[in-house]
Amino acid sequence: MKINTILLFFVVAGFSLSAQNKSTKGADKLVERYEYVQAVQEYLALVEIGKSDGYVQKQLGDCYYNMHNTVAAEKWYSQAVKTNQAAETYYRYAQVLKSNGKYAEANEQMKAFATMVPNDQRAKEFIANPDYLSELINKEKLFEVNKISLNSNRSDFGAVLYGDVLYFASARNESNKTYGWNDEPFLDIYQSTYNENKKYSEPIPVTELNSTFHEGPLTMTKDGNTIYFSSESLKDKLFEKDSAKKLKFGQVNLYKASKENGKWGAITPLPFNSKSFSAGNPSIDKEGKTLYFASNMPGSIGGTDIWKVAVNADGTFGTPENMGDKINTFGDENFPFITEDAILYFSSNGLAGFGGLDVFSVDLNQNGAPSNIGKPVNTEKDDFAFTYNKEKNIGYLSSNRAGSDDIYSTVPVCKGQVLTVVQNAKTEALIPNSKVVILDENGTVLDTQYSNEKGEVLYDLECQKAYAIEVYKDGFVTGKFPIAKLKGGKVFINAVVTPIEVIVTETEIVLKPIYFENDKSTITKWGAAELDKLVYIMSQNKNLIIYAKSHTDFRGTNQYNLKLSDRRAKSTVQYIISKGIDASRISGKGFGESDPKVNCKKCSEDEHTLNRRSEFMIVK
Incomplete structure (x- = not known):
């Protein structure tokens, strides 16, 4: 779907009639009607009978480009550029190469494009920073991205969450008539409830907004009483007619609807709608005073630009204003979304990105330059329609990264x-x-x-x-x-x-006693703190070899105490080894109760504790 499907901007960049002939006449008419699926079949039939040339190859590349089949577009553009082509063909070829992850080859085509049109803004940006990709790859991750459950086997995109209701556009209604651009049903607006368990209810159409034509996406005022949405101008009989070709050239226009008795009614077109250009994909700010949208109206810098218009208190509208050349390029900018903090998100294929449409952000309070928000939001494919709900701390992204337009959740990385x-x-x-x-x-x-x-x-x-x-x-x-x-x-x-306060004699390393709990051989945290001192000394003296002696108190039999002290010796040795000291430098043995620290007959608990110890002798 994306730009051409949603906004129906009925222009094809780089389209040339110079190589049309009788053989291509039928396919060319299909292209003029934006019936790319059937046009591809007509051009391929010419290829099969040997009537292919650079023009046919370029047309096939353009058809697949508009259908977002980047693999097939690459195949035909690669053949077309072996003949003389317009600069835009090289640019499109570079874009599909990027979408297919072939960045080195894409740069070669961008060099050819820049040579042909050095004053093009896209060419200037490429020449100024040809190694931009490494910078993008190394950008900090800002969001976690996951595909959500309500996607269908058709195009789903443009999701925005208001309260607990998620609104989006979808081509899932198989009963709708199909659209020759991509052979999918026309778009409708749907809604789904997002519950506290982060689950989505079965989507239902917003019937009072939908018609037999394309609808969606939409934006809603903070009070929930007014929406603005995209719909085709054909339903208002607002179109240009080509009698010779029996074509009606409609546009996508913006409409306003108000809530009446829990339903959307009083649908009215916005005053700047036109049969000569499109305006769609709206986003209203938190005050309801400024409406952002995408349009190719006169004054646009590229194919589609981001515009804004004042919404007055009396319901009238100001004059639309272009957002300027910091945001808009010679390419396409689309899908604006304005946050409560005046951060504008939008998609562009004219600014430096990974391929196709990428999502960018710009702080309108700072008047700075847009920034690519990086992976995983952006990929080599088309990534667009980014929205964010601050209260729920969740956003939504549309992308064809999996082969079709799907909706993904985007949760900020905390x-x-x-x-x-x-x-x-x-x-x-x-x-x-x-x-x-x-x-x-x-x-x-x-x-x-x-x-x-x-x-x-x-x-x-x-x-x-x-x-x-x-x-x-x-x-x-x-x-x-x-x-x-x-x-x-x-x-x-x-x-x-803790500072290491250790006495090292010629025969012994004197630590605080490594005490054990009664009848246990596990290292206590207090014992570990002392053993860490030994580890440090051994790490600083690589030739030092230690012999650990473990002892018990008098409780228990001699035989039992000998086994217990041996387990303590092994625990001590294993702890030292676990800290990175080579096993050849530390050994140990248990001595039971044979060598008490305090030789007592009726020992106090403190005396028993003193006897349960380990000592460390210097062997070398």
């Missing part, structure tokens, strides 16, 4: 911040130049920074994901600090790390 401040546990002093590592919930390192003079490191992270911070500093025990799933905003982590 961002949170983690401010880590590294501090000395003993002195409470801030520690600059500490290595601060951020890890995901699987332990994969995502990034590494060093704390500033205030001991600070700031990380921007995604919401609803768990992370962990690890802090490394010479002379301190490595600290690890888990971070619960973020919900946005800023989280503060006071990363308190």
Whole structure:
């Protein structure tokens, strides 16, 4: 669907009659009537009987281009450009190559296009930044994109959510007459209820708005009482007639409807509608004072431009204004959507993109340049009709990335911040130049920074994901600090790390006792903190070899205690190895109750605790 189907701009860029002849007359008439499906069959019949030339090949390329079959369009354009062609053919060939992911080949065709028309805005932008693609690929991801459940096997697009009702345009009504452009039924406006479980009800047509012609998409005022929507001018008998060709050239125009007794009524055309140009795909601002739309009316820079018009308090309209050459190009700009924050989203094939139509945004408060919003919203195919509901925190996108026009949800990527401040546990002093590592919930390192003079490191992270911070500093025990799933905003982590205060003699490394719980061999968090000190010393002294001795208290039999202490020795050794110390540098053995720290007969609980310990002897 997209631009040509929805707005019915009955012009074909680059169309030339110079190579028409008697053989192509029938197919050419079908093209003039925008019956591309049948026209393709007529041109292919000429190819089969050997009457193909550069003109026929270009016409086939154009037909498939307008039908959004980029693979077939590429095939025929590749043959057509072997003959002399108008500049626009090279531009279209470049666009379908991009849509098919062939960027190097697309750049070659853009070079040919730029050579032919160096003053074209699209040519200038390409020459100024031929390596734009790498910049686009590396853009930060802004949205999560997912196909929604209410799509049909026909075109569905232009979704916009108001309250709990999703409105969109669809060609799913098989009882409608078909449209020769793409052999699909004419479009109707549908609605579906979006419930609290994020499910969609079965779509139903908005019968009071639909006719036998194309309708949709629509926009609604904030009070829910007025809508503006696209519909064909033929229903108002507003068209230009070509008697010789027996054709009626209609346009898509804008209409206003008001709610009456829960139904849409009082449908009236907007005063600037015309039989000479189209205006459609409207979006009204939150105050209901400015209507944005797409049109090819006089004053347009390219094929279709983004325009705006004032909606006065008395219901009258001002004079439409073109949004200017920062937004509009020599190509096509379409599907404007204005947010409550005055961010204008629109689609363009004239600005630098991945291929076909891409979605762009521009802050109208800043008067800046439009920005491509990147993947996954944009792809090599057509991506368009981007809308956003701030209250529900969900947007919608239309795209033919899967082969047909479908509707996708777009949920903003939630961002949170983690401010880590590294501090000395003993002195409470801030520690600059500490290595601060951020890890995901699987332990994969995502990034590494060093704390500033205030001991600070700031990380921007995604919401609803768990992370962990690890802090490394010479002379301190490595600290690890888990971070619960973020919900946005800023989280503060006071990363308190313990200085390594270890006595190293010629025969022993003296740590605080590595105590175990009664009758257990698992390493406690207090024991782990001391063992991390040993890990640090061993990492700084590569030739150091350690022998760990584990002991128990007097409770239990000698045999049991010997086995228990051996399990403790193995736990201690395995912990050291798990931290990256080679297994050949650490070994251990249990000694049971044979070598108590306190030799007591009726030991107190504290004395028992002192006897349940590990010690570390220097072997080498």
